[in-house]
Amino acid sequence: MGAGEKAMTFVPSARRLVGRMRPQRAKASLVLVLAVGSVTLMSLGPWLLGRATDLVFAGFVGEQLPAGQSAEQAEAGLRANGQDQLADLVSGMRGLVPGQGVDFGAVGQALLIVLGVYVVAAGLAWLQGFLLNDVVQSTIRELRSDVERKVHAMPLSTFDKAPRGELLSRVTNDIDNVGQTLQQTMSQLLTSLLTVVGILAMMLWISPLLALVALIAVPVSLLLTGAVMKRSQPQFVTQWRRTGSLNAHVEESISGHALVTVMGRRRAAAHTFAEQNDELYDAAYRAQFVSGMLMPVMMLIGNISYVVVAVVGAFRVTAGAITIGDVQAFIQYSRQFNQPLTTVASMTNLLQSGVASAERVFELLDADEEVAATVVAARAAAAADAPRGRGEVAFENVAFSYSPDRPLIEDLSLVARPGQTVAIVGPTGAGKTTLVNLVLRFYELDAGRITLDGVDVTTLSRHDLRAQTGMVLQDTWLFEGTIRDNIAYGRPGASEDDIMEAARATYVDRFVASLPDGYDTVVTENGENLSAGERQLLTIARAFLADPALLILDEATSSVDTRTELLLQHAMGALRADRTSFVIAHRLSTIRDADLILVMEAGRIVEQGTHGELLAADGAYAALYRSQFAGAEAEAS
Known part of the structure; x- marks a missing residue:
């Protein structure tokens, strides 16, 4: 998955993230309309307040002028008296009535209009936020669903290579x-x-000259923002990559806490944690420090722009080119114009952090998936007509390797008939578990093919293939729930009688009877409140209930005692009837009655036959058998 080693650039990742909202485009369009309405009204607010300021200032100046003349006559009189500067001021004023003071009624009406505009704008903004929250949460819900589906579609080899903590970090x-x-x-x-667009329009309407002065700060801000983002984005990518590595270590330390303690590795684990924690600290510090430099610089540029606009505006008022109310409004617009730029700058670190996380999620979504069933017309027809549930498995010249330079299985062929029990034995690394994993398509073949009831397994969906298979592993898997729920997991919708029958057949009822709550006893996570043998019995009961056509037992009895093992032999004999069974075993006592025993070495079948035939051949199986039982048999005789 790359683990963030080769991160995408900011813009494509951000564009792809926004594209995830496409299914919510109707609501997103409404959000845009509401935002335009709210911002438009908010942009009109300062201009309307400027009109109220003009009314107050006009009343104050009008009281100082002789009554009974027009504003033009008052201006001409001032110029005649040599008061040209005051005449310029009067010429640019709106609503001036010589001899009349402040019209508080008109001022009050203007303020009520401003109040109404702000209230409506706030209401639209609230509704916009409500709908946007729904859009965002719906998008994240779909993203989580896509990641969940992706995880189930990824090949088993991905989980073999990637630490689970790293994967969990991306998912959570x-x-x-x-x-x-x-x-x-x-x-x-x-x-x-x-807001930038709306304020810019109002500024150009009021005074293009002042707008030009205010806009000088924009390219400077953009250049600074681009420079900081270019330096900080790699730091955020590193930060989240370090987070994934740290989570992987923590997950391994917690899940293997008993082993770490027993082996005396707590100090080493703590040292590794401290190193990775320090690396995460350094990456996070650099990311936040670099991106955090932007906001103070933006505030400085905004304040400088504010001062310049105020000074130029004052000169324009005295020249009569603009009213004092327009200057007041323009100064507000200047502050508001820089505020959204400052807001964007302040969100740069958060935005870059989110896009860095999105890159890691997209890497997961872009990872290779399991090869789909290659159903062509002829094979599809054969799959539809083939009898179901017989469980005949055939390997035809199968070749497979985990790594191209290390072949494991080469040119392997065998047939497991319905009702046969096929035991697979051999040293560790011989390919025993790999063989059954290939049947279930956990891995894809390099050559050859495997058929189930005469149908190539690659023409079947994995769901259909695995629905016909029951599997019991050496490592038990139980979830938090009652014993009844854990058994019923093998066949959803199973009746109580079916569950009880499976429990009795596998002798689960023997230890459940001693529990205070019986089948309603809650199994803790991973079954820690049960013994290893009891956990194994539950997983075997689950396979009994599933009643599969193909049964795979991978060291299924390794955790039970000798007496329970003998009881399970009879239960497994009934379970294996009329179905194909693959039994992987190291304890040869569990497979002496198998119909066919395969002895594997280095991915090849070196011997095959029944227990008696292989002992008579005095080969690899006989040597393995003697190593386990010769001493015990001699002592018993």
Whole structure:
């Protein structure tokens, strides 16, 4: 999956993240309309307040002028008296009535209009936020669903290579960070961009000259933002990659806590944690420090722009080119114009962090999937007509290797008939478990083919193939729930009688009878409140209930005592009737009655036959058998 080693660039990742909202485009369009309405009204607010300021200032100046003349006559009189500067000021004033003071009724009406505009704008903004929250959460829900589906579609080899903690970090931490980023930035970014457009329009309407002065700060801000983002984005990618590595170590340390303690590796584990924690600290510090430099610089540029606009505006008022109310409004617009730019700058670190997490999630979504069933017309027809549930498995010249330079299985052929029990024995690494994993298509073949009831397994969906298979592993897997629930997991919808029958057949009822709550006893996570043998019995009961056509037992009795093992032999004899069974075993006592025993070495079948035939051949199986039983048999005789 790359683990963030080769991160995508910021823009394509951000564009892809926004594209995830496409299914919510109807609501997103409504959010845009509401945002435009809210920002438009908010942009009109300062201009309307400027009209109220003009009314107050006009009343104050009008009281100082002789009554009974027009504004033009008052201006001409001032110029005649040599008061040209005051005449310029009067010429640019609106609503001036010489001899009349402040019209508080008109001022009050103007303020009520402003109040109404702000209230409506706030209502639209609230509704916009409500809908945007729904859009974001729906998008994250779909992203989680896609990741969940992706995890189930990925080949087993991916999980063999990638630490589980790293994968969990992408599924949990990174998706949560993406959701938090969208939640906190989408509304502010949308509002900020629209605010810039609305304020810019009002500024150009009021005074193009002052607008030009205010806009000088924009290219400077953009250049600084681009420079900081270019330096900080790799740091955020590194931060989340370090987070994934740290989570992988923590997950391994917690899940293997008993082993770490017993082997005296707690100090080494703590040292590794400290190193990775320090690396995460350094990456996070650099990311936040570099991106955090942007906001103070943006605030400085905004304040400088504010001062310049105020000074130029004052000169324009005294020249009569603009009213004092327009200057007041323009100064507000100047502050508001820099505010969204500052807001965007302040969200840069959060936005980059979210996009870095999105890159890691997209890497997971782009990872290779299991090869789909290659159903062509002829094979599809054969699959539809083939009898189901017989369980005949055939290997035809099968070749497979985990790594191209290390062949494991080469040109292997065998046939397991319905009702046969096929035991597979051999040293560790011989390919025993790999053989059954190939039947279930956990891995894809390099050459040859495997058929189930005469149908190539590659023409079957994995769901259909595995629905016909029951598997009991050496490592038990139980979930938190009652004993009844854990057994019933083998066949959803099974009746109580079926569950009880499976429990009795596998002798689960013997230890359940001693539990205070019986089958309602809650199994803790991983079955820690049960013994290893009891956990194994539960997984075998689950396979009994599933009643599969093909049964795979991978060291299924390794965790039970000798007496329970003998009881299970009879139960497995009934279970294996009329179905094909593959039994992987190191304890040869469990497979002496097998119909066919395969002895594997280095991915090849070196011997095959019944227990008696292989002993008579005095080969690899006989040597393995003697190593286990010769001493015990001599002592018994």
